Amino acid sequence: MHSIKHLIKLAPFLKILGIILGLTIFVGCKSSKLSKTITKSISTAFYDNQFTGIMIYDPETKDTVYKHQAEKYFTPASNTKIITLFSALTLLKDSIPAFYYHASNDTLQLRGIGDPSFLHPYFKDSTALQMAKGYKHVSILRNTFTDDKFGPGWAWEDYDTYFSPERSSFPMYGNVVSISNTNKLEVSPNYFKDSVFQKTDKINRLYNENIFFYDTTSTRAREIPIVLDSLTTQNLWSDLLPGKVSFSHQQFNSTPEIAYSIPSDSLYTRMMHLSDNFLAEQMLVLASSTITDTLNTTLLRNYILEHHLNDLKQKPRWVDGSGLSRYNLFSPLSFVQILNKLYTTIPRERLFHFFPAGGQSGTLKNSYAGQTEPYIYAKSGSVGNNYSLSGFLLTASGKTLIFSFMNNHYTTPTSEVKKHMQNIFEHLRDTY
Structure with missing residues (x-):
């Protein structure tokens, strides 16, 4: 009799336990079915001749939803900008530090x-x-800028392309010449106006000289990197401030102050949305100024990996800020870990604003569109025969998933790779 009364008392708790166990079994079946569907998709012949890695993580439950070769190393291309964003958010303030200065009398x-x-x-x-x-x-x-003007592993033939400006300690004009021909030929900075000629070949600029070529019958604006030798830099400053500017290797006469320029978030957003290599590279230079008097991105990368990302399960090979270099090597798991750190420390609305929205903005404007609103906020990375996407996926049930989907060494069109990825993303959105 005592045992029956005891069971009656426990009945409400047993009911709750039954519900919990039932829910656990349901969720387990749901995840198992989802895993089987994704595995079936990436087991098709389409994926036979490429290297694929996937990591999908639920930050609320801290569960791995799915993984496939998630701990392997891949060429990330512009997915590298995710760790650049992390570095800037970790070390820089709300406004961008523009320069050090000291004023004394008329100098x-x-x-x-x-x-x-x-x-x-x-x-x-x-x-x-x-x-x-x-x-x-x-x-x-003169600054203690110790980096080379190009990053390690950058393709030398990109020297005249808009996406490969030189790195420097005091950039001007985005380190590019901007040329347009809407009503008349316009060149900025104007200093180079007499250095622009009718294009007769494929190149946009002489290899190591500031002689630029532009199709004067075109109305399309073009940006061409400047060769930033010391004489060119002096001339650009002298053109701005005639008779005022000199260059010196001396140090400040006393402790300098820091001037600030634009809101940091405006820089981060443009870098991520346009996948702007120049902004990404300079962000690492800026971040290095917060930890050392020497502007050196190698010191910065080592510092971030040792002090802020020392818990990554696979230490990446990280060589630049933009992802231009094929020397970079990251795993899908590492990107998910970095994204999770951002997700748990940055307010959601602010964080998602940095990432292109599928079907709406930036490099994803024409990809991964939602039915009524974006369901993917992510950074793409593309370099010959490699395409990756890492970021956040919003499900129909209200969940937020963190993912990294990396594809290397394929020979099919990238558009086909994206279609297969989208099928998996949409299945995740609708069923998880």
Whole structure:
């Protein structure tokens, strides 16, 4: 009799336990069915001649929803910009540090720290110029910038393409010449106007000289990287401030102050949405200024990996900020771990704003569109025969999943790779 009364008392709890066990079994079956569907999809002949890695993670339950070769290394291309964004968000403030300065009587000393927004074709920041106009003498101090102008493993034949500007300590004009021909030929900076000629060959600029070529019958605007030798830099500054500017290897006369330019989020958003290589590279230069007096992105990358990403299960080979280099190697699991750190520390609305939205913005404007609104917020990465996408997927049930889907060494059109990926994404959206 005692045992029956005991069971009666426990009945409500047993009912709840039954519901919980039933739910667990249901969720388990659901996940198992989902895994079988994805596995079946990537087991088709389409994937036979490429290398594929997938990691899908539920940050709410902390469960791995699906993984396939998630701990293998892949060429990430512009997915590398995710770790660049992480670095900038970790080390930089709400506004971008523009330069160090010290003013004394009629002389202003300036030293660059990598801010890419100064006179940039899009940002058009003029903080340094406006400050300098108020002084009789302006001394630009040579910086301890120890990086090469190009990153390791960058393709040399890209020297004249818009996506491969040189890296520098005090960028100007985005380190490119902007040429357009809407009503008349316009060149910015104007200093190079007499260095632009009718295009007769495929190249946009001589290999190591600031002689530019443009199809003057075209109305399409074009950006061509500048060769940033010391003489060119001096001439660009002198063109802005005639008779005022000198260059020096000396140090500041006393402790300098820091001037700030644009809101940091505006820089991060444009870098991620347009997959802008120049902005990504300069963001690492900027971030390095917060940990050392030497502008060195190798020191910065090592610092981030050792102090902020030392729990990654596969330490990546990380060599640049943009992903231009094929030397970069990351696993899908590493990207999911980095994205999860961002997801748990950055407010959701702000974080998602950095990433292109499927069917709506940036590099995903024409891909992965939702039925009524975006369901994917992610960074793509594309370089010959490689395409990856890593970010956040919103399911119809209200869940947020973190994913990384990496494809290397395929010979089929990238458009076909995207179609197969989209089938999996939509199945995840509708069934998880």
